[in-house]
Amino acid sequence: MAAKQLGNEPNDKVSMNRGNYPESPLDRPRSGQHKYEDDLSAIRSMMERSSRFISLSGLSGVSAGLIALLGGGYALYLVHREGRGYLSHTAMAYTTGFFTQLFVLAIVILVLAVAAATYFTVRKSKKAKLQIWTTTTRQLLSSLLVPLFIGGVACLALLFHGQTQLMAPATLIFYGLALMSASKYTFQEVYYLGLLESILGLISCFLVGYGLIFWIIGFGLLHITYGILMQRKYR
Amino acid sequence: MINIQSLNKEFESRVRLGIMSILIVRDWVEFKELKSLLDITDGNLASHAGALEKNGYIQVHKEFVGKKPRTTYQVTALGKKAFTDHLSQLEKLMRQI
Numbered sequence: 001m002a003a004k005q006l007g008n009e010p011n012d013k014v015s016m017n018r019g020n021y022p023e024s025p026l027d028r029p030r031s032g033q034h035k036y037e038d039d040l041s042a043i044r045s046m047m048e049r050s051s052r053f054i055s056l057s058g059l060s061g062v063s064a065g066l067i068a069l070l071g072g073g074y075a076l077y078l079v080h081r082e083g084r085g086y087l088s089h090t091a092m093a094y095t096t097g098f099f100t101q102l103f104v105l106a107i108v109i110l111v112l113a114v115a116a117a118t119y120f121t122v123r124k125s126k127k128a129k130l131q132i133w134t135t136t137t138r139q140l141l142s143s144l145l146v147p148l149f150i151g152g153v154a155c156l157a158l159l160f161h162g163q164t165q166l167m168a169p170a171t172l173i174f175y176g177l178a179l180m181s182a183s184k185y186t187f188q189e190v191y192y193l194g195l196l197e198s199i200l201g202l203i204s205c206f207l208v209g210y211g212l213i214f215w216i217i218g219f220g221l222l223h224i225t226y227g228i229l230m231q232r233k234y235r
Numbered sequence: 236m237i238n239i240q241s242l243n244k245e246f247e248s249r250v251r252l253g254i255m256s257i258l259i260v261r262d263w264v265e266f267k268e269l270k271s272l273l274d275i276t277d278g279n280l281a282s283h284a285g286a287l288e289k290n291g292y293i294q295v296h297k298e299f300v301g302k303k304p305r306t307t308y309q310v311t312a313l314g315k316k317a318f319t320d321h322l323s324q325l326e327k328l329m330r331q332i
Contacts, residue, residue: 042249042252042253042256043252046257047256135264
């Protein structure tokens with residue numbers, strides 16, 4: 001209805017400005033009934049501008065999930081080729097060489113996933129002509145990375161002590177906690193994504209041997225589902 | 236024709252609307268960032284923020300980071316309520332037009 005109103009007014013500056021962000025919504029003309037329309041669109045624009053600093057693109061989730069899915073699939077293939085019964089659901093020791101291979105694969109997946117996620121989020125911010133590096137971005141990153149780093153060191157400790165069967169669960173748990181901590185500075189949905197990741201990690205702790213499967217579900221499927229949901233919700 | 240009395244006078248100014256809109260969706264915001272988002276001068280922002288603070292709609296935190304002063308703003312529960320009431324009034328008015 002509002003759009004129709006605007007359309008009937010050919011000399012309305014706001015209707016021309018709509019869609020792309022004006023230099024400042026504050027210097028729009030304000031007379032008569034247009035003031036209320038202007039007020040509302042200024043409010044909407046301000047809310048978006050300021051909250052989208054912290055917004056992640058849904059495509060970030062989807063891309064990171066796909067990479068994890070492919071990487072996890074490849075890891076499963078490697079495990080099978082080695083003849084290791086990761087799917088026979090028993091804890092087992094890996095040879096150092098084979099483990100190094102898996103470790104490198106994990107690092108490659110991590111780098112690719114982070115790069116893809118960053119790309120889509122930066123692209124989204126640029127499209128909306130929003131500043132990327134702000135206080136909120138810094139808070140978001142530190143609240144995400146600090147728990148993640150602590151978790152990473154804990155995982156290395158597990159590796160150091162040869163407790164490799166607990167590594168997949170541990171990555172899920174710490175990643176979930178990191179997301180829950182970061183959710184303060186972004187969409188509320190991230191909290192529930194984190195919660196699910198952590199729960200998945202906990203279950204995985206007790207089902208040693210299914211680690212890789214849980215890892216694929218957590219980092220692959222959950223991310224993709226989350227990404228699609230967010231993309232549909234916020235476009 | 237339109238019941239303008241129902242609108243909150245404190246939100247007459249576009250700058251104040253802008254400040255409130257930002258603070259509603261953000262936890263706390265620095266003076267500098269608020270200024271760049273709204274694209275207004277220091278004095279303009281300070282006076283409007285001051286007025287909002289006087290009404291108890293926003294809270295001001297002042298602290299020193301090293302030797303630099305840092306001012307941050309946060310919306311109060313009262314401010315949140317006043318702003319959402321104002322919004323629903325605006326929407327009502329829009330429907331009447």
